[in-house]
Amino acid sequence: MPKKILIISGSPKKDGNTTALIEWFQEGIITKGGIPDIVYAAFLKYKFPGCTSCRACQKSEKYECVIDDDARSVLLKMAKADIIVMATPLYFFGPSAQLKIIMDRMFSLYKWDNAAGTMKTPLQGKTLILLASAFEGEGLDALEKPFTLIARYTGMSFDSLIIANAGVSGDIRNKDGVKEKIVALGKRIL
Numbered sequence: 694m695p696k697k698i699l700i701i702s703g704s705p706k707k708d709g710n711t712t713a714l715i716e717w718f719q720e721g722i723i724t725k726g727g728i729p730d731i732v733y734a735a736f737l738k739y740k741f742p743g744c745t746s747c748r749a750c751q752k753s754e755k756y757e758c759v760i761d762d763d764a765r766s767v768l769l770k771m772a773k774a775d776i777i778v779m780a781t782p783l784y785f786f787g788p789s790a791q792l793k794i795i796m797d798r799m800f801s802l803y804k805w806d807n808a809a810g811t812m813k814t815p816l817q818g819k820t821l822i823l824l825a826s827a828f829e830g831e832g833l834d835a836l837e838k839p840f841t842l843i844a845r846y847t848g849m850s851f852d853s854l855i856i857a858n859a860g861v862s863g864d865i866r867n868k869d870g871v872k873e874k875i876v877a878l879g880k881r882i883l
């Protein structure tokens with residue numbers, strides 16, 4: 694069975710650095726028989742600008758957000774994927790808001806039993822990968838931290854490639870050695 698790879702782009706630029714990273718990562722996985730599915734978080738339609746904290750998902754056994762919009766279908770894809778790739782530009786020392794909306798809506802993929810002190814999630818056993826780029830190099834650890842914590846919390850393995858000094862959108866294509874690194878990660882992950 695080929696592995697299912699879900700790539701979520703958090704960049705509002707379709708021709709920018711994040712897109713280049715995704716393109717190269719795909720090149721790697723396709724050579725190994727992987728089937729990528731790409732979602733552009735910035736171009737999805739949402740009923741609300743983030744998680745509403747309604748907590749209705751916690752009253753159901755299903756790993757589904759009750760808000761029936763585009764984020765909901767991304768979450769369903771996430772639950773079925775083997776590998777989840779989150780690709781984002783560094784925006785003020787964190788992921789883009791476009792990606793963060795999806796990350797917060799992942800609340801519906803966790804089922805907490807506070808009395809028992811347990812949490813169940815279909816994310817357990819999957820792989821989470823962070824691909825990111827930044828204009829400079831400051832704060833890359835801050836960007837990576839929430840992803841490492843989410844991976845640890847949910848029982849996913851984690852890998853990342855963050856490219857510093859990537860310039861503005863599209864400049865990363867002129868940086869020596871980046872493409873090779875990302876293609877290699879795509880190959881290695883399968």
Ligand SMILES: Cc1cc2nc3c(=O)[nH]c(=O)nc-3n(C[C@H](O)[C@H](O)[C@H](O)COP(=O)(O)O)c2cc1C
Pocket residue numbers: 704705706708709710711712781782783784785786826827828829830831832859860861862863
């Ligand atoms: C709103 C915004 C915030 C940014 N914040 C940072 C930052 O804190 N540090 C940094 O090094 N680059 C920052 N950048 C630059 C981007 O992270 C960088 O150019 C990235 O490679 C762009 O990726 P993209 O072409 O996919 O949008 C910012 C860019 C924007 C538009």
